[in-house]
Amino acid sequence: MNPPLPFVEFRFKQYNITKGGNMGKTKSLKLFLVVMLVSSLSLNFFFIFRVFLVGDQLSWSRRAAAEAEEVAAISCSGHGRVYLDSFRVDADKPPVCECYACFVGPDCSQTLTDCVADADGGNPLFLEPFWMRNAASSAVLTAGWHRLGYSFSDGSFISEELEKHIRQLHDIVGNAVTQGRYIIFGVGSTQLLNAAVHALSAQNSSSPANVVASIPYYPIYKQQTEFFRATDFNFGGDASLWRNNSDATTSLIEFVTSPNNPDGQLKEAVLHGPNVKYIYDRVYHWPHFTAISAQADDDLMLFSISKITGHGGSRFGWAVVKDENVFQRMTAYVSMNTMGVSRDTQLRTLQLIKVVLKDGGKEIFDFGYTTLRSRWEKLNETLSISKRFTLQEIGAQYCNFFNKIRGPSPAYAWLKCEREEDKDCYAVLKAAKILSRRGSLFGAEEQYVRLSLLKTQDDFDILVHRLKELISEGGAIPMAEM
């Protein structure tokens, strides 16, 4: 007899040597076969149980799931990312890596030695590693028939489940009062800025409301208010210029950004009086960026998913509002402008917030804070060897969320060129291959620039590298020493 499998044959021969004898051989062979059979059958039962009883088999969702995993498995060497909708040479080919700045090649493995450190934009990619670690819990499968209609079952454009989870998020972080407040969704907080300006402007007033902010302020306040110049509002510039304004009939709308973009300071309103209304931009009021010392309870507060979970591309923000009339006017604005926010995005945001909530926010805020804290320390250390550049000062503060005193971890560096001849700080940095955002855009002097600390670790490392080169007076440091 010749057993068909070499493995079985080997065991049979081995047994011959140790035992000997014809009957012993037969018995031990039988025993061996029985053991093998039992093991093999057990394995089969395991598989059958797994496949048919645990419900391991997916049906219609499988293609989408497999495609997402296939794309995610494409390597971009950690210096780029490939998405389902990345460019494809043709439809049957897999998508191509999108390399981060300073990296090229099909798998982003080649470094460009003379590239520019782009610290201009605010792409919140520092949180990407968190989402890769939480891949299973954060994925969302959207069925083809998901919410075709315009309205939810209550007739609104707002997901009740998402609103509930947003309130829970504020509760666990303790950064804002939402009980008894209205919530409005927007296509990013960007849409809500102008919705709020619109809602707070006096209708049919003889003179338009002046929209103001204290310097340095987020450039969009000015750009957007001027772009959508309406009959009932216009941009009035620096808030402090209106401090001694005796004309109490002029309506004023003050943007108060706390923590502030660009400098991370905890700002308070500059103007007071019965003719002043406020829009509190609270998008950075999260434990990544600042100590949470109290629940904010302003009349109108704006938040954005971009600065909490990092999903800037999803375009989702919300406003927390006390006054019913303001709520109605903002809701009307969003309806008339875009008929609400994408229901696909509302579904995804719900899942992202569920992931944040599952451990009370501990993992994401720890990760965000630790990352930004270490970047801030590294940047301070890099600049400390010279007096040419200084950074804003932010103190340590007790944080109710972390239950400890925490050091600063701002989203941006507000850099000042200290030398007399470096009046145009943007140009100084640009010559050193660093792209920053001009101080004048924030209403400030050109001695200032904003550097984003929110991007990928690669982006930050290249920024530090270029700053080191600049401080060493133009001495080029090889990229490998980054």
Add this chain to the structure above:
Amino acid sequence: MNPPLPFVEFRFKQYNITKGGNMGKTKSLKLFLVVMLVSSLSLNFFFIFRVFLVGDQLSWSRRAAAEAEEVAAISCSGHGRVYLDSFRVDADKPPVCECYACFVGPDCSQTLTDCVADADGGNPLFLEPFWMRNAASSAVLTAGWHRLGYSFSDGSFISEELEKHIRQLHDIVGNAVTQGRYIIFGVGSTQLLNAAVHALSAQNSSSPANVVASIPYYPIYKQQTEFFRATDFNFGGDASLWRNNSDATTSLIEFVTSPNNPDGQLKEAVLHGPNVKYIYDRVYHWPHFTAISAQADDDLMLFSISKITGHGGSRFGWAVVKDENVFQRMTAYVSMNTMGVSRDTQLRTLQLIKVVLKDGGKEIFDFGYTTLRSRWEKLNETLSISKRFTLQEIGAQYCNFFNKIRGPSPAYAWLKCEREEDKDCYAVLKAAKILSRRGSLFGAEEQYVRLSLLKTQDDFDILVHRLKELISEGGAIPMAEM
């Protein structure tokens, strides 16, 4: 010994017969064990191959896929739908059915006999069955780290792959020229209406542009233009009132909607001259709704995914534009307003368009046309037994897409109450438990109303039922006879 499987027992017994004796029994037992082992091992190999080599095993995407299938499997009796983000009594419970109008109960199986037929809104749910049939190809799994950043790799807010597929879609349908044209994405065509008005308004002109449309027109043109009343445009009402306008310095912006909402007519511009600019609202220019007789080639055309695939909730539209300056101004509007369109929605829209394209649009447009055509015929038949109500007349026309003459299949019925005493047609229908949209909203007389034919089959059936009751002079017809 009782071998567990009949097949093996047979072989064993057969062997006994031919050989016999004790040694024969042992040998046959051995043979049996070997056969069993080989079979079992083969099955092991099959499972191992399937699980580890065919890649049948999903890893991080499995939870999301399984959750989507679990929710999709909840029955709402065909009279409702349940979504991943439907209301949950508590987090661990499955979501609850959202019943269509006139149905209630945990599984929407109970009919409300005295409910109102809601033909007001335009929720394009008539296409839902198509997406349920194409569940596998249309599902999208969005990874937690999908496009956190604001911009695509080319720095824009627009997915290059999606733009490419939109151009392909126009090419296969033959409804619009896109070669050499710019494409802008918007949060629904809603956002693009005002973006276009903004872009076409003369900047810094002494007098604002007048935005006009010929009656009956889509109400949003008026509502939106008045809501966002800016210094450089206002609503000028009925286009034909401006026909003899001798003042060629007044800028005019005419909305031309073809096929028209509400009446499905193929409209042309009313105004002409060097001071007139046009916004062609082409959202209904698809084979569901109208014959495609030529590729539209207007200066500025608007489209919306809502009226092609039925995904109104996704808020995705686009403009096809000839002039570079207009393109730049519209792009600036969308950037300043919302920083582009949700990247989640762009990903999903790409997948939906891929499904439409895979058979050259045949299945979806056939299905859409057949559904709306049969509704239109049914409605005509229902109303034909009385002279109290009339519908708009639309002729049959040769369609280049279907390569045949096709009858009308409009998105809406533009109903006229013909009786002298039925001046307020909306009220007449409301008294008969039919919710319509008032003619005055479209700039027309109150003898007219719009009825939506785009909703679910249930919605349409209930509408027909209520109309039958009304025509039979108030005689209530049991719902079961619908």
